[in-house]
Amino acid sequence: MATTDTDLIIAGGGLAGATLALALSRAVPDLRVTVVESFPLSPDAVPDDYQPSYDSRSTALAWGSRLIFEELGLWQRLSEHATPIQHIHVSDRGRFGATRLDAESHGQPALGYVADNRWMGLCLMRELLDTGVQWQAPGEVVDMTPIAGGVDVAIKQNSEVRSLTAQCLVVADGGRSGLRETLGFQTRQQAYGQNALIANVSTSDSHRFTAYERFTDAGPMALLPHGSASLAGSQSALVWTLTDQDLEQVLSLSDPEKCRRLQDRFGWRLGRFTHIGQCNHYPLTLTTVDEPVRAGVALVGNAAHALHPVAGQGFNLALRGLMTLVEQFRVAHASGQSIGDLSVLRRYQELHRQDWQQTVQFSDSLIRVFGDSSVPVLAARDAGLVGLDLLPGAKRWFARKAMGTGGRRAVIHSPGSASREQMEHE
Numbered sequence: 001m002a003t004t005d006t007d008l009i010i011a012g013g014g015l016a017g018a019t020l021a022l023a024l025s026r027a028v029p030d031l032r033v034t035v036v037e038s039f040p041l042s043p044d045a046v047p048d049d050y051q052p053s054y055d056s057r058s059t060a061l062a063w064g065s066r067l068i069f070e071e072l073g074l075w076q077r078l079s080e081h082a083t084p085i086q087h088i089h090v091s092d093r094g095r096f097g098a099t100r101l102d103a104e105s106h107g108q109p110a111l112g113y114v115a116d117n118r119w120m121g122l123c124l125m126r127e128l129l130d131t132g133v134q135w136q137a138p139g140e141v142v143d144m145t146p147i148a149g150g151v152d153v154a155i156k157q158n159s160e161v162r163s164l165t166a167q168c169l170v171v172a173d174g175g176r177s178g179l180r181e182t183l184g185f186q187t188r189q190q191a192y193g194q195n196a197l198i199a200n201v202s203t204s205d206s207h208r209f210t211a212y213e214r215f216t217d218a219g220p221m222a223l224l225p226h227g228s229a230s231l232a233g234s235q236s237a238l239v240w241t242l243t244d245q246d247l248e249q250v251l252s253l254s255d256p257e258k259c260r261r262l263q264d265r266f267g268w269r270l271g272r273f274t275h276i277g278q279c280n281h282y283p284l285t286l287t288t289v290d291e292p293v294r295a296g297v298a299l300v301g302n303a304a305h306a307l308h309p310v311a312g313q314g315f316n317l318a319l320r321g322l323m324t325l326v327e328q329f330r331v332a333h334a335s336g337q338s339i340g341d342l343s344v345l346r347r348y349q350e351l352h353r354q355d356w357q358q359t360v361q362f363s364d365s366l367i368r369v370f371g372d373s374s375v376p377v378l379a380a381r382d383a384g385l386v387g388l389d390l391l392p393g394a395k396r397w398f399a400r401k402a403m404g405t406g407g408r409r410a411v412i413h414s415p416g417s418a419s420r421e422q423m424e425h426e
């Protein structure tokens with residue numbers, strides 16, 4: 001094998017890149033990993049304190065993601081500020097169909113959890129402090145050239161570009177991945193013609209640990225239980241889908257007017273909307289890459305697939321993909337094969353393909369079916385939601401999708417645990 005400066009370079013230290021680095025430090029501790037992150041964000045620069053913020057963005061973590069974080073030894077810390085989802089309520093505004101999922105009926109304490117992205121980032125950084133992962137931040141991966149036995153990666157730091165060689169480059173630079181374009185990966189993009197407005201809201205009634213998914217004629221919305229215990233269950237994280245025109249109009253409203261508009265769209269299941277925090281918004285596009293690997297390079301996280309956020313699947317899917325990749329790296333490294341070898345990366349792609357295709361289809365069809373207001377589709381929606389409620393088999397299928405668990409399990413091995421089981425989608 002050719003001699004390289006490091007074994008693996010990860011471009012992007014966001015949720016996906018940092019989780020991959022941590023998982024590798026657990027499963028293949030002697031693999032040399034360097035993370036390059038364009039923000040001045042590194043394990044050495046984490047604040048000591050964490051105050052849950054009313055205005056921070058959060059992520060719904062599926063039950064399967066909790067299991068992965070347990071495997072990584074991260075869950076105990078993360079759970080300090082994770083709000084459990086004990087019930088999921090799916091409904092259609094103005095229609096009679098609705099379905100409910102309860103953790104209890106699946107014999108679990110929760111169907112999933114809601115955690116602030118900032119808190120997840122902080123937990124990851126604190127865990128990474130005690131590992132051998134090298135961190136270069138701020139620094140930007142600007143290009144990559146294939147070389148014999150690996151890749152030569154161009155990194156820009158303080159306006160100087162220098163090169164670092166590795167067996168493999170993992171691109172984890174997010175949904176608007178500049179590197180994906182620079183390296184010429186073919187993407188498929190489908191704009192939904194909608195935006196996600198994100199904000200934390202307060203309500204007069206407690207959420208009682210319920211996540212609401214509500215489909216309206218103007219687009220889907222989700223309200224996830226959120227916030228510290230001191231808020232006594234009165235805070236939820238809102239994902240509200242709006243057309244460009246509606247978004248502009250909603251943003252121009254005062255906060256009490258926004259609450260009234262929200263009330264009209266969502267209804268009274270949480271009582272009165274009393275407060276809305278800082279609003280952030282994102283244009284919604286489904287981005288997928290059919291061939292996310294080539295010799296020496298793999299795309300992961302949002303760089304590989306960016307989904308509509310209302311079904312809360314993007315990061316959960318990314319996590320399962322990361323664990324599949326880690327396992328392929330572990331096996332290759334143990335047998336003396338280069339981790340950038342095309343056969344290693346292709347195997348990862350094959351093992352992950354069915355999961356991402358099914359998850360993309362699940363969240364995309366949810367948006368399309370519930371975004372269609374033609375009469376037959378409305379009737380089918382009513383029948384579908386009622387049917388889900390009445391048919392235990394259909395409901396279990398829906399629950400498995402929501403919980404990020406499935407039938408097929410792949411065994412992954414790491415030092416200290418002879419066989420670890422990783423949940424994978426069917």
Ligand SMILES: Cc1cc2nc3c(=O)[nH]c(=O)nc-3n(C[C@H](O)[C@H](O)[C@H](O)COP(=O)(O)OP(=O)(O)OC[C@H]3O[C@@H](n4cnc5c(N)ncnc54)[C@H](O)[C@@H]3O)c2cc1C
Binds near residue numbers: 014037058172239
């Ligand atoms: C509104 C919204 C709500 C969501 N809600 C959910 C949810 O409830 N559940 C769920 O599972 N998923 C959810 N998602 C998806 C989830 O947020 C993403 O899957 C996750 O954040 C992806 O992380 P990432 O690390 O791939 O990308 P990012 O978080 O974008 O991180 C990319 C990192 O790369 C760095 N970077 C960029 N370019 C370079 C470069 N050239 N060199 C070095 N570093 C670089 C950036 O600074 C950044 O830190 C949501 C997404 C959105 C938009």
